[in-house]
Amino acid sequence: MSPSKELVDFLNSGHLYMPGISIDCVIFGFHNRQLKVLVLQFKSTDGYALPGGFIRKEEHIDDAARRILEERTGLKEIYLEQFHVFGDSERGRDDTHRKFSRANGIELEADHWLLQRFLSIGYYALVDFSRAMPTPDVFSDTCQWYDLAGLPDLILDHNRIVQQALETLRLMLDNKLVGFNLLPETFTMNELQALYETILDKPLLRANFQRKMLSLEILERLEKKWTGKAHKAPYLYRFQDRH
Amino acid sequence: MSPSKELVDFLNSGHLYMPGISIDCVIFGFHNRQLKVLVLQFKSTDGYALPGGFIRKEEHIDDAARRILEERTGLKEIYLEQFHVFGDSERGRDDTHRKFSRANGIELEADHWLLQRFLSIGYYALVDFSRAMPTPDVFSDTCQWYDLAGLPDLILDHNRIVQQALETLRLMLDNKLVGFNLLPETFTMNELQALYETILDKPLLRANFQRKMLSLEILERLEKKWTGKAHKAPYLYRFQDRH
DNA sequence: TCAAAAGTGTTTTTTTTACACCCATGG
DNA sequence: CCATGGGTGTAAAAAAAACACTTTTGA
Numbered sequence: 410m411s412p413s414k415e416l417v418d419f420l421n422s423g424h425l426y427m428p429g430i431s432i433d434c435v436i437f438g439f440h441n442r443q444l445k446v447l448v449l450q451f452k453s454t455d456g457y458a459l460p461g462g463f464i465r466k467e468e469h470i471d472d473a474a475r476r477i478l479e480e481r482t483g484l485k486e487i488y489l490e491q492f493h494v495f496g497d498s499e500r501g502r503d504d505t506h507r508k509f510s511r512a513n514g515i516e517l518e519a520d521h522w523l524l525q526r527f528l529s530i531g532y533y534a535l536v537d538f539s540r541a542m543p544t545p546d547v548f549s550d551t552c553q554w555y556d557l558a559g560l561p562d563l564i565l566d567h568n569r570i571v572q573q574a575l576e577t578l579r580l581m582l583d584n585k586l587v588g589f590n591l592l593p594e595t596f597t598m599n600e601l602q603a604l605y606e607t608i609l610d611k612p613l614l615r616a617n618f619q620r621k622m623l624s625l626e627i628l629e630r631l632e633k634k635w636t637g638k639a640h641k642a643p644y645l646y647r648f649q650d651r652h
Numbered sequence: 653m654s655p656s657k658e659l660v661d662f663l664n665s666g667h668l669y670m671p672g673i674s675i676d677c678v679i680f681g682f683h684n685r686q687l688k689v690l691v692l693q694f695k696s697t698d699g700y701a702l703p704g705g706f707i708r709k710e711e712h713i714d715d716a717a718r719r720i721l722e723e724r725t726g727l728k729e730i731y732l733e734q735f736h737v738f739g740d741s742e743r744g745r746d747d748t749h750r751k752f753s754r755a756n757g758i759e760l761e762a763d764h765w766l767l768q769r770f771l772s773i774g775y776y777a778l779v780d781f782s783r784a785m786p787t788p789d790v791f792s793d794t795c796q797w798y799d800l801a802g803l804p805d806l807i808l809d810h811n812r813i814v815q816q817a818l819e820t821l822r823l824m825l826d827n828k829l830v831g832f833n834l835l836p837e838t839f840t841m842n843e844l845q846a847l848y849e850t851i852l853d854k855p856l857l858r859a860n861f862q863r864k865m866l867s868l869e870i871l872e873r874l875e876k877k878w879t880g881k882a883h884k885a886p887y888l889y890r891f892q893d894r895h
Numbered sequence: 896t897c898a899a900a901a902g903t904g905t906t907t908t909t910t911t912t913a914c915a916c917c918c919a920t921g922g
Numbered sequence: 923c924c925a926t927g928g929g930t931g932t933a934a935a936a937a938a939a940a941c942a943c944t945t946t947t948g949a
Contacts, residue, residue: 414922427672470739470771483687494737494773496713528673529735584823599928617912619929640927643693842901860939864901882948883900 412514420515421523431501432530433461433567434473434489436482438538441451441592442603444557446539447481447569449549453512457507457561459570460546461529476548481552483542488590489534492577495566496602505564508632509548517585535590553617582608589648597634597643598622631642655757662790663758665858666765669706674744674772675717676704677732678817679725681781682834683791685846686779687800689814690724692792696755699748702803702813703789704772717775723793726785731833732777735820738809744770752791776817778833825851829870832891838874840886841865 436447448456462477464470471491478487506523510516517524543552557563560571581587588604602618622628627649633642679690693700703722707713714734721730748764755760760767786795798804803814824830831847845861865871870892876885 411928427769427771429670431672451771464771465737466769467741470737472741491737494713496707496773498710498712498715524672527706528670530739562813582828595926615928616914616930621911634905635661636927637921638927639919639925641919643928721908728933840901857939857941858901859903859941864938879900881900882898882946884946886901 413546413547416513417515420510420517420521420523425465425523426432427466429525429527431461431527433459433465433495433529433570434472434474434477434481435459435531435533435571436478436541437533437574437578437605438534438541438554439604440538440554442522442607444575444607445554446560447543448553448555448560448563449481449545450551450553451509451548452550453502453646454509457562457567458508458548459567460552462546470530474530475509476532478532478536482536482545484536484540485543487534487536488587489532490581491532493531493573495529495531495570497566499526501525501565503565512642529570531570531574533578535578535587535593536569537593539593556615571617571637578583578607586625591649595631595645595647597645599643601646626639627633653657655696656790660725660758661762662794663753663764663766664722666807668708669708669765672768673802674704674706675713675720676738676771676772676813677704677717677720677724678702678774678776678814679721679784680817680821681784681797682778682850683781687850688797688819689800689803690786691796691798691803692788693794693796694752694791695793697752699752699807700870701791701800701807702810704796713726713773717773717777721777721779723789724787726787727779727783730777730779730832733820733824734773734775735888736761736774736813736816737889738772740809743772744768744808746808747834761790761811763779771795772813774813774817776821778805778821778830778835780836782802782836796855822851828854829868838888838890840877840888842886844889 436446446462449460450456450459456550457491460477460481462473462480464473468476471489474489474491475485477485478489479485483599502524538554543554556573557575560568563571569641578587582605587606588601591604592600598619601622602613602615603620606613628646629649631647632643634645635642660683681688681690681862690703693699694701703720703724705716705784707716711719714732717728717734718728721732722728747769750760754764765878786797788795800818801816803811805811806814821830825848831844831851834847835843841862843883844865845856845858848861849856872892874888874890877888878885
């Protein structure tokens with residue numbers, strides 16, 4: 410097959426980026442009481458990968474991460490946080506990129522910038538599932554949400570990166586009140602609780618959860634939400650200042 | 653003045669390292685109820701800097717950090733942890749290295765590897781003050797402990813790096829029981845409390861502190877320590893498994 | 896025998912956990 | 923009028939904070 414112009418352009422764009430450093434993003438979403446992660450599927454091969462990218466020569470690393478996130482989700486103003494640098498000495502020096510390029514009709518030279526060792530700065534992002542518009546990149550056919558529990562095998566150390574992002578998220582959940590970023594603008598207490606239960610992977614007592622959240626005084630109670638169900642209508646809440 | 657051979661060699665050794673990435677270490681020690689940080693003073697200029705270095709092409713980043721730490725302190729098996737990547741777009745592109753080299757008799761070419769933009773991976777390390785042997789590097793005349801409160805102005809964003817290291821240390825103190833690494837093998841409960849009080853910058857109640865530490869069941873009580881003071885002799889303790 | 900600091904004990908307060916109760920709602 | 927889930931109340935348990943008491947020691 411003959412390679413796409415976009416891909417060729419990208420493979421020739423190494424001089425735009427800081428060499429040897431990449432960014433990988435673990436983009437979390439929440440839907441149907443499940444934590445989801447955005448995963449790309451490579452063209453022409455069966456490889457799966459986290460959304461990632463490179464840092465432009467004159468770009469702040471956080472801006473690079475935001476750019477990557479916006480390209481994959483269509484969202485600006487995403488909550489994101491650096492959590493770890495992955496720096497195994499052989500990281501990125503396996504066959505992944507070579508095989509991918511070959512499958513797409515390009516043979517990379519031995520000293521191609523993509524075949525060098527790469528450090529990767531891991532970021533995790535929390536997005537409102539309902540507003541994200543998953544969009545593939547030059548490498549990939551699809552960009553899709555996967556249940557955290559049902560992730561495919563990812564390239565390189567990406568499964569470990571997800572694992573570590575999750576651990577950081579759990580640690581930060583109470584610490585930085587970060588969970589709201591995974592929900593729409595307004596939500597019921599039940600939805601918030603479901604989110605916490607999913608992230609922490611343990612059931613919480615409804616009454617106590619409600620009291621605790623309200624005692625933080627960061628939630629604004631709005632009108633009731635009509636559910637059509639045979640019970641009291643729950644209140645809607647809004648988080649007062651996101652981030 | 654004519655430049656030292658060591659410095660010339662170092663300035664020509666860029667090809668050994670990953671380009672554009674450095675490591676900076678905030679090395680904490682504890683002495684006289686004060687938190688200390690190890691700081692280098694540059695040769696021939698009045699610049700102060702954190703101990704740092706670069707990552708060899710085939711070296712795990714954590715190994716690079718350990719190597720740097722060993723070179724500055726003489727200690728192996730140091731407790732250390734990555735805490736943040738500093739990635740301002742102009743980081744490292746100021747005059748620091750140029751001025752330093754000039755003062756030492758070398759004019760760097762415009763495209764010299766040290767004059768590029770650098771990301772820096774921040775590590776913090778906790779060492780036993782009494783065992784560390786501060787040792788300057790090629791850049792510096794002295795390598796000395798400074799009180800955290802009395803730090804000089806450091807180059808680049810190094811003051812901010814220290815600040816963020818301290819915040820991380822405070823956060824981790826209870827979380828990972830990390831404080832013991834700042835003390836000698838054996839210590840009294842009073843010394844441990846002084847350490848906690850210093851790091852957290854607040855007084856703690858003696859009775860409660862003791863109870864809490866003992867309840868963690870990670871301290872081994874040894875013989876009493878003879879102090880020569882006019883009061884009960886305190887027990888010595890040892891932390892069961894460091895790290 | 897006194898002051899100083901160590902070790903332990905006790906009380907009070909706060910926080911967390913568990914469970915109970917009542918309410919609105921649609922079928 | 924009943925089952926369902928939402929909101930609030932209360933009791934019990936646990937943890938944290940505050941304070942008190944006793945012991946050892948050198949001067």
